[in-house]
Amino acid sequence: MNMQGFDRTGGGHAGEMVASRPAPAHGRPSECAVEPIGIVLEISGAGSKIALDLNRLTECAQDADPSVAMSGQVGCQIKIRVANGWLLASVRTQKKDAKIPGGILADADFLGEGEEERLTGRIHGFRRGVTLYPIPGALVYPATSEDLRQIYASDGRSSVQIGNVYPTKDIRAGLYVDALLGKHFALLGSTGTGKSTSAALILHRICDHAPEGHIIMIDPHGEYSAAFRTNGVILDVSNLQMPYWLMNFEEHCEILLTSRGDDRQLDSEILGKCLLEARSKSRLAEQLGKITVDSPIPYLLSDLGIIINNAMGKLDKGHTSAPYLRIKNKLEELKTDPRYQFLFSGMLVGDTMTEFISKVFRLPSFGRPISIIDVSGVPSEITTTVVAVLSRLVFDYAVWSREETTRPILLVCEEAHRYVPNEKNADGSSVGRILSRIAKEGRKYGISLGLITQRPSDLAEGVLSQCGTIISMRLNNDRDQAFVRAAMPEGARGFLDSIPALRNRECIICGEGVSIPMRVSFDDLAEQRRPASADPSFTQLWNSSGGEEETVARTVQRWRAQGR
Incomplete structure (x- = not known):
């Protein structure tokens, strides 16, 4: 030619x-x-x-x-x-x-x-x-x-800069904040690509841009606490104090019911009747008049136990006492287990819903716009339920505050594939349903969803396609690459071929949050703003010694106390 x-x-x-x-x-x-x-x-x-x-x-x-x-x-x-x-x-x-x-x-x-x-x-x-x-x-x-x-170059819309456009060294890559958050976003990348640090960078830039914002991050590994101590609030099992009565009926069932099949159906019917009666005993319920089993009305665990006991003693209950005993025994177990104290505390029950929502949602934020919800200390069997409660509170608050001045809320889920799994891995938990609903309907109510995952192919079908902006770092798995390729717009296909070849802390960004698809090298983040996600150096740590006995003794003490 x-x-x-x-x-x-x-x-x-x-x-x-x-x-x-x-x-x-x-x-x-x-x-x-x-x-x-x-x-x-x-x-x-x-x-x-x-x-x-x-x-x-x-x-x-x-x-x-x-x-x-x-x-x-x-x-x-x-x-x-x-x-x-x-x-x-x-x-x-x-x-x-x-x-x-x-x-x-x-x-x-x-x-x-x-x-x-x-x-x-x-x-x-x-x-x-x-x-x-x-x-x-x-x-x-x-x-x-x-x-x-x-x-x-920015077209005048509010934006935050996160790095340089590849292959240049000085052309800045910006994310349009309103477009990024208004239509959800996903950050994807295999383990070891710098995903956590990149997530922290983006959130820091947003916090700096909007210090009176409202951001909630679900942190399953306790990585992000170190990164947001100066501009956020860290909530874990020691200070979360999440009222158990904020759970709706479905979430109560996930925690209190241990049976399966036909027995579970019977147990849920019994729990529903007893829970509604316990909520109805509250003075607040009397003021409101008619309430439902899902109404966030405070009730005493002791009242619920007494109501279950009384129902078990009735002669006309129509079945054995076994289902009542199952629920009662599980309730007693949760009340005495120290690992559940953040949820089932022994304190007198008060109506703390307003204070709890204000604290978690950063309303007002006082210049610290992000709440890091560290669920690493939550017992694994109820982690998904705790995340479900927090996510549902975000959605319900947005729905019921429509007549007020809109206060948009950003909900960020790390390890999102654990909470919104695909049909193959689905366990029927409530967290998948509420997060899927937020993905589909949240924009109408001012809720933005940020999904961070290393396994996009394990996400529920359709959830990734609800994200208006996709930030993809290196993906090593062919199935993950194909999944992301299907979710990205056609104009980004040329960039997708480079996803397996991206270096650490590089990404492909496409969608509403950028002017056109781009390959970006992320900025470096100051040490004190990084998450605690660095891989350990085996060579360095295995060539030093000293203090091992004291370390083991302290670890065993925390282990036994179930503290952190």
Whole structure:
């Protein structure tokens, strides 16, 4: 393929010889950038097939501009001449084709379009989407760093900067906060790719941008406490003090019922009647009049135990005492188990719902907009229920506060695949249902959902597709890659091929939160703002000794006390 045969005006086909080139002016890009590197062969709705000149790509590879130097590579940006403007596209595939002597056949996906600056030839006024398509024979040029600087520049919307656009060193990558949070987002990445640190970086940037915000993060491993001590509130089993009576009937069943099958159905009917009676004994219930078994009305555990006992003693109950004993014994077990004290405390029951919601939801935030809910100390058998209660409170509060001034809330779930599993791994727990509902309906009520996971293919079907912005770090598993590929828009397909090859703390971002899909190198985060997620150095730790007996003794003491 001979590039000298291209029409430099971009209007003709190969073979229509026009060798003129605009004279370089001050501020113009390099020679490599003003010469075409290929020609459009075929057009479709979302992209095109182009022929790239191998000789021109070799010339461009030596250019000082890193964007020009990467011209033609998979995942890079190119621009196509259309009338008096430019169409930006991303190269998705490359292959040698015998029909194109000295050339490469490539597929490119359209990203958006912009006008041409008269003096420099650069793109300006860039906007996503395509209104004017090129025709076969249109010329293909390298996109320069100055082009990308214009394209990635903020369009005036509120944004936070999180890193640099690859392959440049100084073009900043920004996330549009309202678009990111208004339509949910997902952060994906295999273990060891820097996912936790990147999540902390994004949340820190949002907290700095909106110090009076309202963010709740479910932290299953206790990683994020160290990162947000100065600008957040850390809540764990020692200070969470979550009132048990905030649980609805379904959540009570998950904690108090141990039976399965037909026995569980019977036990749930008994618990429902007894729980409603216990709630009805409250003075608050008397003031409200009619209540349901789900109403967040305080009640005494001792009252519930007495009501179950009395129901068991009735002669007309119609069945044996076994179901009553099961519920009663489980209730007594939970009341005496020290691991459950954060939920079933022995204190007098008061109506602390307003105080609890204000504390957890950061209403007001007092300049500390994020609550880190460390559930690592919660007994594993009820962790999902605790997360369900917190998530449902977010949703219910948003629903019942519609007549008030809207206070949007961001709910972030680390290890999201544990709470919203796919059908294959689903256990029927309430947390999956409430988080799925938030994903589908939360935007109407001012709830934003942030999902962080290392196994996107284990997420419930459809949940990832509800996320308007996807931030994907390296994924090593083929199934995960395919799952993310299906959830991302077509224009990002060229970037998806680089997901397995991303370095640590690099990502592909596409969707509503960015102007166009981009590959980003995350900023470094100050030591005191990082989560405690660094991998241990076996070599270093195994070559030092001292104090092992004291360490074991202290660990055993905490172990026995079930404290942390």
